[in-house]
Amino acid sequence: MINFKNITLRRGTRILFSDTTFTLHKGQKIGFTGANGAGKSSLFALVKNELHVDEGELFIPPHLHIAHVAQETPAVTCSALDYVVDGDTELRTLQRDTLIAEHANDGMKIAAYHAQLEEIDGYTANARASRLMNGLGFQVDQEQLPVNSFSGGWRMRLNLAQALMCRSDLLLLDEPTNHLDLDAVIWLQDWLTKYPGTLMLISHDRDFLDTITDHIVHIEHNKAEIYTGNYSAFERMRAEKLAQQQVAFQKQQREIAHIQSFVTRFKAQATKARQAQSRIKALERMEIIAMAHVDSPFDFSFKKPDKIPNPLLKLDKACIGYGTKIIIKNISLTITPGDRIGLLGSNGAGKSSLIKVLAGEMQPLSGERLEADALKIGYFAQHQLEQLRTEESPLWHLQQLDKKATEKDLRNFLGGFNFQGDKVLEAIKPFSGGEKARLVLALLVYQNPNMLLLDEPTNHLDLDMRHALNIALQAYEGALVVVSHDRHLLRTVTDKFYLVAHGKVDAYDGDLDDYRQWLNDQRKDLDKPSSTSTETTSVSRKDQRKQDAERRQRLKPIYDALKKAEHDVEKYHQEQRQLEAALADPSLYDDANKAQLKQLLARKCVVDNALESAEEAWLTAEELIAAD
Numbered sequence: 001m002i003n004f005k006n007i008t009l010r011r012g013t014r015i016l017f018s019d020t021t022f023t024l025h026k027g028q029k030i031g032f033t034g035a036n037g038a039g040k041s042s043l044f045a046l047v048k049n050e051l052h053v054d055e056g057e058l059f060i061p062p063h064l065h066i067a068h069v070a071q072e073t074p075a076v077t078c079s080a081l082d083y084v085v086d087g088d089t090e091l092r093t094l095q096r097d098t099l100i101a102e103h104a105n106d107g108m109k110i111a112a113y114h115a116q117l118e119e120i121d122g123y124t125a126n127a128r129a130s131r132l133m134n135g136l137g138f139q140v141d142q143e144q145l146p147v148n149s150f151s152g153g154w155r156m157r158l159n160l161a162q163a164l165m166c167r168s169d170l171l172l173l174d175e176p177t178n179h180l181d182l183d184a185v186i187w188l189q190d191w192l193t194k195y196p197g198t199l200m201l202i203s204h205d206r207d208f209l210d211t212i213t214d215h216i217v218h219i220e221h222n223k224a225e226i227y228t229g230n231y232s233a234f235e236r237m238r239a240e241k242l243a244q245q246q247v248a249f250q251k252q253q254r255e256i257a258h259i260q261s262f263v264t265r266f267k268a269q270a271t272k273a274r275q276a277q278s279r280i281k282a283l284e285r286m287e288i289i290a291m292a293h294v295d296s297p298f299d300f301s302f303k304k305p306d307k308i309p310n311p312l313l314k315l316d317k318a319c320i321g322y323g324t325k326i327i328i329k330n331i332s333l334t335i336t337p338g339d340r341i342g343l344l345g346s347n348g349a350g351k352s353s354l355i356k357v358l359a360g361e362m363q364p365l366s367g368e369r370l371e372a373d374a375l376k377i378g379y380f381a382q383h384q385l386e387q388l389r390t391e392e393s394p395l396w397h398l399q400q401l402d403k404k405a406t407e408k409d410l411r412n413f414l415g416g417f418n419f420q421g422d423k424v425l426e427a428i429k430p431f432s433g434g435e436k437a438r439l440v441l442a443l444l445v446y447q448n449p450n451m452l453l454l455d456e457p458t459n460h461l462d463l464d465m466r467h468a469l470n471i472a473l474q475a476y477e478g479a480l481v482v483v484s485h486d487r488h489l490l491r492t493v494t495d496k497f498y499l500v501a502h503g504k505v506d507a508y509d510g511d512l513d514d515y516r517q518w519l520n521d522q523r524k525d526l527d528k529p530s531s532t533s534t535e536t537t538s539v540s541r542k543d544q545r546k547q548d549a550e551r552r553q554r555l556k557p558i559y560d561a562l563k564k565a566e567h568d569v570e571k572y573h574q575e576q577r578q579l580e581a582a583l584a585d586p587s588l589y590d591d592a593n594k595a596q597l598k599q600l601l602a603r604k605c606v607v608d609n610a611l612e613s614a615e616e617a618w619l620t621a622e623e624l625i626a627a628d
Helices: 040-047 080-085 089-103 107-119 122-135 152-165 182-193 206-212 231-266 270-285 351-359 394-399 407-415 421-425 433-446 463-474 487-493 512-527 541-583 591-627
Strands: 002-011 014-024 029-033 055-059 066-068 170-174 198-202 215-220 223-228 313-322 325-335 340-344 366-371 377-380 451-455 479-483 496-501 504-508
Touching: 002 040, 014 040, 014 055, 014 215, 014 223, 029 040, 029 206, 029 231, 040 170, 040 198, 040 215, 066 152, 080 122, 080 152, 089 107, 089 122, 089 541, 107 122, 122 152, 122 182, 152 170, 152 182, 182 206, 182 512, 198 206, 206 231, 206 487, 215 231, 223 231, 313 351, 325 351, 325 504, 340 351, 351 377, 351 451, 351 479, 377 433, 394 407, 394 421, 394 433, 407 421, 407 433, 433 463, 463 487, 479 487, 487 512, 541 591
Parallel strands: 029 198, 029 215, 066 170, 170 198, 340 479, 340 496, 377 451, 451 479
Antiparallel strands: 002 014, 002 055, 215 223, 313 325, 313 366, 496 504
């Protein structure tokens, strides 16, 4: 049980939430929602003991094993598989203790440690880590690649896999789907529904929240309130609560108006003055009910395109790839007005490459790309966030698109994307990923395209902005092609799917549930044993013990060096302390003792150097053992 009792948390002068009370129970799966900046991540930091409450009490059971996703990945050279296995700290401790016990020939400890390894499924750790990596989109041949060879997004996937590998009681996940494609999101969703511990999850993906969570903590107006049920249930309960609040607000406003009218009419009359004063005191004591406020800060829409030619764009027997490598062969695709296409397919199948060719950012290796004269493309991709001029403001970016527009009109337009007041004049360098994504979308909407190409448009966007984008896309009159891991977006804004797989692009007749089953079937085929299966995917316990024994034999010289270094460090430390005690004697510095002083100083110089060398040898041995 984790208990938040009358919690108040400030960041600087700003109150994130105050006088907040709720309790999380063992085994619950809790989603945390609220606008960006409401305090969700800060609440997680409280649980991780990185922040402390300003008021109130936070009770977390002692010895609770908490796992979370590291935000940074060290540029280490160990293999990706070993990095993921490192997430199981209990296993790594047992393995290290077993090596030490075997080096010391301590039979009792060796037997005990092997029994513990058996109990925690230590001999299947590599296979479990391999399954985690595969689910998150890694190929088998990537498992032995060094961590520092992966890009930032893939390192974040490694951090996620490492957190899932951890033997935890409480798992904290803050926007875990941001760096994932749809396939990995579906796999992670299935994994989390089976997770036996307590889950605290921040996500702006409503389908993800709906499937996994059984409680929602919503942070709004400096309060955090817990609701029972998934996200859809929370929305219904909140709507009912706000409706009741609105009724109570209107009733109270009528009561206030009646009392105020009485006070205004009779406060000057001596016979009514006392009654008027009592009414004034009643008004002062009255706890004012807030107006139900559910207005989104976002309000925008796509204008009707000036021209919508038919067809808009054609690919004729196009091959897509890089250099001599072909990813997709012989695509014949025609996009016409009103098309609303969602692209499905595994990571690396070529969805983003297809979008780039449609956008004209890549040329097909062969075949033709034919576009209408009046084609006007609106293309959104994550790399465009990095192409923004960070020293310039949102207003400046919009002015580059329309030099003749008035500042007032541009400010009004940006206000629909929640860039208000001085925000429109600020340099965007410190903006969050969500704010930059909103700005790129604002620039796209302003240009009034007749064909939209969207590659993961909802990354970094909160639920309110996603909802606003969803509504705007439903009313959009041009053609739409979208790649997204947000299934709610795909369900509500597309009406047909194309599957990018096995080097082809074909119309897909099923829905997203059918696609999920297709993915499961693909994974089952991959999981079938074959003659080329690697040791990391099917290692017997006997083979694992053999590998462990070979590793111990290989490391024996390093352990011998470690033992010698430990002995030398202790010996030189002891002599160093003795020399320092002798040199602290004031009489040593008399003229009569100069020879002895010189001798002690020389010896201390030798010991200091020897101690430094021994410590370096010790650290080197430790690093070699840890890296193996």
